[in-house]
Amino acid sequence: MDNKRIIDEFLELVKIDSHSKKEGKIANILTKKLEEIGFEVFVDDAGEKLGGETGNIIATLKGDKEGKKLLFSSHMDTVVPGEGVNPIVDYENGIIKSDGTTILGSDDKAGIVAILNGLRMIKENNISHSDIQVVFSICEEGGLNGAKNLDYSKINADYGFVLDSGGSPGEVVVKAPAQDAIKVTIKGKPAHAGLQPENGISAVMVASKAISNMNLLRIDEETTANIGIINGGSATNIVMPEIEIKAEARSLCEKKLENQTKHMIEVFENTAKEFGAEVIIDVNRAYSPFNIDEDDEIINIAKKAFNSMGVETKITSTGGGSDTNILNKNGIKSVILGVGMKKAHTLDEYISIKDLVDSCTMVYELIKSV
Numbered sequence: 001m002d003n004k005r006i007i008d009e010f011l012e013l014v015k016i017d018s019h020s021k022k023e024g025k026i027a028n029i030l031t032k033k034l035e036e037i038g039f040e041v042f043v044d045d046a047g048e049k050l051g052g053e054t055g056n057i058i059a060t061l062k063g064d065k066e067g068k069k070l071l072f073s074s075h076m077d078t079v080v081p082g083e084g085v086n087p088i089v090d091y092e093n094g095i096i097k098s099d100g101t102t103i104l105g106s107d108d109k110a111g112i113v114a115i116l117n118g119l120r121m122i123k124e125n126n127i128s129h130s131d132i133q134v135v136f137s138i139c140e141e142g143g144l145n146g147a148k149n150l151d152y153s154k155i156n157a158d159y160g161f162v163l164d165s166g167g168s169p170g171e172v173v174v175k176a177p178a179q180d181a182i183k184v185t186i187k188g189k190p191a192h193a194g195l196q197p198e199n200g201i202s203a204v205m206v207a208s209k210a211i212s213n214m215n216l217l218r219i220d221e222e223t224t225a226n227i228g229i230i231n232g233g234s235a236t237n238i239v240m241p242e243i244e245i246k247a248e249a250r251s252l253c254e255k256k257l258e259n260q261t262k263h264m265i266e267v268f269e270n271t272a273k274e275f276g277a278e279v280i281i282d283v284n285r286a287y288s289p290f291n292i293d294e295d296d297e298i299i300n301i302a303k304k305a306f307n308s309m310g311v312e313t314k315i316t317s318t319g320g321g322s323d324t325n326i327l328n329k330n331g332i333k334s335v336i337l338g339v340g341m342k343k344a345h346t347l348d349e350y351i352s353i354k355d356l357v358d359s360c361t362m363v364y365e366l367i368k369s370v
């Protein structure tokens with residue numbers, strides 16, 4: 001592996017601003033890089049649907065042999081504050097970090113660099129391979145909306161590897177939860193809080209009683225629930241007429257998720273009834289779960305690759321959603337792979353140079369393993 005080329009490309013990519021919906025510049029650069037490797041690049045219309053600068057990149061490299069077709073994916077967008085990143089290579093500690101005023105963007109540009117360099121190695125060493133596809137998605141942060149609007153008619157891969165997790169290469173995430181986004185509006189009745197409070201119905205009192213009677217946070221080892229945002233009220237002398245609550249529930253098991261969401265809805269509805277308030281509840285399945293069998297062929301491919309690297313395969317699960325949930329829902333059996341991004345979504349984000357380089361080797365070895 002050419003460490004200098006890898007590090008230089010990582011620095012180049014993290015310096016390109018690419019907040020969600022603003023991935024136009026990086027998409028152009030990545031298109032050129034993929035074409036140089038030999039890919040045919042297609043950009044779908046997800047950007048038009050989402051009001052962004054570009055769609056998802058879907059690229060295909062024809063193989064010279066039959067075999068399972070692999071797809072590698074990373075997202076191009078970053079969270080805020082991710083503009084004007086000034087990366088610092090700390091050779092003493094073997095890491096790359098930001099200057100502390102922004103995120104670094106190794107989430108998920110480490111994945112992109114790994115895919116590009118793994119593929120270059122395949123080409124440079126004339127390794128025989130089956131068809132390979134690459135998806136660089138938009139708008140992963142804040143709702144997986146790029147993957148949700150991906151043009152799946154352009155994808156014919158058998159297995160997907162999404163490079164978007166914090167473990168070192170060797171980590172394979174085979175399970176992720178489903179999530180329900182739950183929006184609740186409680187409508188009480190306003191009244192002057194000093195003159196006729198008894199004529200009012202306090203929306204916040206309905207909400208607080210409901211929430212205190214609700215099973216929340218850690219429900220069981222597979223299930224969680226949280227009240228995240230509450231908004232209501234405009235003056236202390238008015239009995240609060242309306243409150244809006246945003247909550248979520250997640251579970252690795254779809255049935256348990258349904259039960260938890262149902263429980264939360266019932267408590268809100270029953271409490272509202274008790275107070276004579278109105279309640280409007282909107283539940284949106286943000287993403288479905290996935291659960292890949294540990295003896296599945298995709299896991300064997302990963303194990304074979306990590307064995308060649310002399311790295312132990314670590315099978316894990318996650319509590320978060322990623323593009324992988326959406327790929328699986330659309331019939332592409334996929335897992336998430338660790339690329340070593342640390343403290344993602346914070347100003348302290350960093351990645352070790354070793355993990356970055358090993359991630360490139362990982363892609364190379366995965367392709368050689370089919």
Ligand SMILES: [Zn+2]
Nearest residue numbers: 075107108164
């Ligand atoms: Zn990510």
